[in-house]
Amino acid sequence: MKRLLIASTLAILAERSAAQTTKHGPLALRLPASARAQAMGDIAVAGRDDDVIFYNPAQLVVARGTSISFARTAPEVRGGTMSTVLRLGSGGLGVGVNYLEYRAAYGVYPITRDEVIATPADRPPGSSAAATLGFAQAFRGFRIGVSASYAADEVGLDRFRNVAADAGLARDFGRFTTALAVQHLGPALRNKGSLLLNGSDVKPPMKATLGFGWSAPAGPLDLTATAAVSAMREGHVSPGVGAEAAWSWLSGYSVSARAGFRYPRGIDDAWYSGGFGIVADRVALDVAAEFLKNDRVAYRAGFRLR
Amino acid sequence: MRSHIMSQRVIKSFSARTSVRAAIGTAVLAAGACTQALKLAPDDSKSVLATQAITAPNPGLPGTFRVKTMYYGSGTDKRRPEFKDSVTLKTTAVDGSAFVSIAGDAGKTHDKFWGFTLKKMPLNGRVWYPEGDGPFPLVLVVHGNHTPDDYSDPGYRYLGEQLASHGFILVSIDENFINGLSGENDGRGWLLLKHLERWKKWNDSTGSPFLGKVDMHQIALMGHSRGGEAIAHAAAFNRLSHYPDDAKVTFNFNFDIKALVAIAPVDGQYKPATVFVPLENVNYLVVHGSHDGDVSSFGGLRQFQRLKFTDGQPWFKSAWYVYRANHGQWNQVWGNKDNGPRSGRSLDLRGLITPDEQREFGKVVITAFLESTLKARQEYLPMFRDHRTAGAWLPKTMYITRFQANGFTPVAVFDEDVDVTTGASPGVKISGDSLGTWKESGLTLRGGANDVLNTNAVTLGWNNMVAGKDTAKRGKPASYTITLPDSLIRAIGVSTRSAFCFSLAPLDAKPGPRSPPRDTTKKDSTAKKDSTEKPPAPPKEKAKPDTFPIDLTIEITDAAGVSASVPIRRYGIPRRPLEVRIMRRAVQEQQRFPNKFEVVLQSYSIPLADLVSLAPSLDVTTLRSVRFVFDRAVWGTVQIDDIGIWVNANPAFFAARVP
Numbered sequence: 001m002k003r004l005l006i007a008s009t010l011a012i013l014a015e016r017s018a019a020q021t022t023k024h025g026p027l028a029l030r031l032p033a034s035a036r037a038q039a040m041g042d043i044a045v046a047g048r049d050d051d052v053i054f055y056n057p058a059q060l061v062v063a064r065g066t067s068i069s070f071a072r073t074a075p076e077v078r079g080g081t082m083s084t085v086l087r088l089g090s091g092g093l094g095v096g097v098n099y100l101e102y103r104a105a106y107g108v109y110p111i112t113r114d115e116v117i118a119t120p121a122d123r124p125p126g127s128s129a130a131a132t133l134g135f136a137q138a139f140r141g142f143r144i145g146v147s148a149s150y151a152a153d154e155v156g157l158d159r160f161r162n163v164a165a166d167a168g169l170a171r172d173f174g175r176f177t178t179a180l181a182v183q184h185l186g187p188a189l190r191n192k193g194s195l196l197l198n199g200s201d202v203k204p205p206m207k208a209t210l211g212f213g214w215s216a217p218a219g220p221l222d223l224t225a226t227a228a229v230s231a232m233r234e235g236h237v238s239p240g241v242g243a244e245a246a247w248s249w250l251s252g253y254s255v256s257a258r259a260g261f262r263y264p265r266g267i268d269d270a271w272y273s274g275g276f277g278i279v280a281d282r283v284a285l286d287v288a289a290e291f292l293k294n295d296r297v298a299y300r301a302g303f304r305l306r
Numbered sequence: 307m308r309s310h311i312m313s314q315r316v317i318k319s320f321s322a323r324t325s326v327r328a329a330i331g332t333a334v335l336a337a338g339a340c341t342q343a344l345k346l347a348p349d350d351s352k353s354v355l356a357t358q359a360i361t362a363p364n365p366g367l368p369g370t371f372r373v374k375t376m377y378y379g380s381g382t383d384k385r386r387p388e389f390k391d392s393v394t395l396k397t398t399a400v401d402g403s404a405f406v407s408i409a410g411d412a413g414k415t416h417d418k419f420w421g422f423t424l425k426k427m428p429l430n431g432r433v434w435y436p437e438g439d440g441p442f443p444l445v446l447v448v449h450g451n452h453t454p455d456d457y458s459d460p461g462y463r464y465l466g467e468q469l470a471s472h473g474f475i476l477v478s479i480d481e482n483f484i485n486g487l488s489g490e491n492d493g494r495g496w497l498l499l500k501h502l503e504r505w506k507k508w509n510d511s512t513g514s515p516f517l518g519k520v521d522m523h524q525i526a527l528m529g530h531s532r533g534g535e536a537i538a539h540a541a542a543f544n545r546l547s548h549y550p551d552d553a554k555v556t557f558n559f560n561f562d563i564k565a566l567v568a569i570a571p572v573d574g575q576y577k578p579a580t581v582f583v584p585l586e587n588v589n590y591l592v593v594h595g596s597h598d599g600d601v602s603s604f605g606g607l608r609q610f611q612r613l614k615f616t617d618g619q620p621w622f623k624s625a626w627y628v629y630r631a632n633h634g635q636w637n638q639v640w641g642n643k644d645n646g647p648r649s650g651r652s653l654d655l656r657g658l659i660t661p662d663e664q665r666e667f668g669k670v671v672i673t674a675f676l677e678s679t680l681k682a683r684q685e686y687l688p689m690f691r692d693h694r695t696a697g698a699w700l701p702k703t704m705y706i707t708r709f710q711a712n713g714f715t716p717v718a719v720f721d722e723d724v725d726v727t728t729g730a731s732p733g734v735k736i737s738g739d740s741l742g743t744w745k746e747s748g749l750t751l752r753g754g755a756n757d758v759l760n761t762n763a764v765t766l767g768w769n770n771m772v773a774g775k776d777t778a779k780r781g782k783p784a785s786y787t788i789t790l791p792d793s794l795i796r797a798i799g800v801s802t803r804s805a806f807c808f809s810l811a812p813l814d815a816k817p818g819p820r821s822p823p824r825d826t827t828k829k830d831s832t833a834k835k836d837s838t839e840k841p842p843a844p845p846k847e848k849a850k851p852d853t854f855p856i857d858l859t860i861e862i863t864d865a866a867g868v869s870a871s872v873p874i875r876r877y878g879i880p881r882r883p884l885e886v887r888i889m890r891r892a893v894q895e896q897q898r899f900p901n902k903f904e905v906v907l908q909s910y911s912i913p914l915a916d917l918v919s920l921a922p923s924l925d926v927t928t929l930r931s932v933r934f935v936f937d938r939a940v941w942g943t944v945q946i947d948d949i950g951i952w953v954n955a956n957p958a959f960f961a962a963r964v965p
Contacts, residue, residue: 250341250890251652
């Protein structure tokens, strides 16, 4: 029995040293959360859909609707999000949940999306979830918002929980929206004896994002462009751009094509993404494909109700 | 194995593509299903406009004058060469900041784009004028709100060429530099008067190319959309000594503005002291398209209602509702997409008459109106009383027209009290017989309760069928009687030159059949019958709209009891409501418009001489009662307003009649 325990511990530590690429978590805080945004380089800091709660709470002032999305990154890596916004006077209240289930590599925590994608199917199940509540208010032409997230990762028999806060600011300048979001501020997850943490604390994956959104008609099309640069706690700086061209033939109905490019920050991100959307009155269907390493493609399909 | 994987990928790929195509196809189908079918009211124009009773030349054709053009303006315009290097006459700027303001960044953007502030508004105009010595009547036309850099003033070229060929000077005023603003409508009107000041100066100045060529006693103002409201403000300011919003600003205009032409006007954007700007003593024409995607209610009818004639001059006012006309086609620049270049996504453009047809209408009616009011030509007057007299000139669509002339004495206008049995003058008594509906209420436009005309009308419904198994059984025709006191008839001097006038619109409501009369020879016979007979079964399916023509009879009776009657169809066309669908999507149509149709009353003027010719012993100087007899349609509902007597009706209005 003792030999077995030692062997297991060695195996875990060996696998961990080979795979671990981040010291920040929980994973749920760094997952894409919107099909439309994911197709546009996962940039939504200046977005106006309800799922902007996962990117910049300040935009809850102008966001509207309810959405749900389903993601499939690998056969064993699936998840989804749900979010909604309630307009309150000149402000907005939003709620969102982001969830991912996967197979967890032995002894690896914190983990990245890259790692769970690469994990064989015979490993123990894991999951990540974050629930976010946000509020934003317009003030003298600015939009100011805050949100709080409760995030939890469950890896094998271990469970890791933490809370984090986001703060955002946004303002329109004509057709441009300028937005700044500082996300995942909060205390480190203290090591309370878990073998996985190996005696170290896990800080939230804090990042600051400055971005722009722009939209304008161009001939028969409605164009949207967005750009953002994110500075990550890991030390990476990750710029990205996204664009959408929508064509409407009847008021309330449109089809759109989207593309995004992001300079990857080394983990989790893809270089390219793309997708399309169909809006039919108050319902929208968005589909995104994110082209990951090793020819893997992450898909997400979302439905929005406005 | 590899081929198996490949085939799986192909299947997956095919499946994905199929799904995407299915999704797009579903969306397109859903969108198609959400687009309303084109639905227009049945067109009766071929029969209604089959007659050309007026024998004068078609006013829509070019006149005999050779047309010249010129520009006047600042000479410094940075956006348009015609107001920079091409100006024949230079004008100095005027300070419009008391009337128009822009705050903050918008002001900076405005000033940068145009190169001047609101303190230095240019007086720019493009002029079409007839070759000759004149003097020629002067007509100013001003555009409404539109994208500022899509310049609106060239869009009235068709009117400029047309009117100049008929001997009018037409000036299209540039107010593009206050487009896109709000709270500026008084400024639009004030600018027109500043232009008139220039024209007076040029007409009086030696060396001016227009010396003595302008008839400053015959001036008309014409405006489209916001400009259509602005002309009313100009007419009001023209008679005021002080600006209502700031008495420090004084006026001294007093021009001889004889006519106003409002094209699809807005109304009520400027309300000094929170009241609609009063209008009086001017000839007035308003035209509006049923399929106006911008100003979708006939708000100009409020101006029409407000206009009062108080000075005994021969003014008249005329309103035209043009079925299938829109907002933008009155202007050659604006086009048919009333809410911007992309509004074809939301507006149903399929039902519109063509731009040429719409402008042809404008040329015919506006030229005839200005010929009548600025040149005192009488031969076109009948078409304003009954548009059917100009059947061959008007594009083939449906029209509803309102008309009233000075000398109209109201008998029942339903605004004065809440007693449905009293009229507009003391002693007038009103009664109803066998009516299914009888009520007085406010007239509303398509926008419903928030879109009121600020005037009341009476709603009368009738169903001459008698309930029971015998569906052919009819009761006595319902009627609505106005009894006139002798003192009123003598005081206003009713004679055979007078005409009985009213305005009426059929509605789509159908009152239920009336109860059978009680058999009074048997005790409690109806109660017994009621107790044994089953109540009528509810209708199994939604009733189809009625299609039989609406008509009714006007019966006049004198003090001696002599009566004569005529059907109203002889004096105007009573039509069922003209259904309007402006939006492509039914849900948007319903959200925007509570009513499927605009209730526009058609005016009828019935010369009392016609009734005397039917009953020579009828003495109209002792007129006692007027009865609306609902005997020509089994059932129906109508709204009626402005019942009165046009005492000394100008016979020229009746010189041409529809047989």
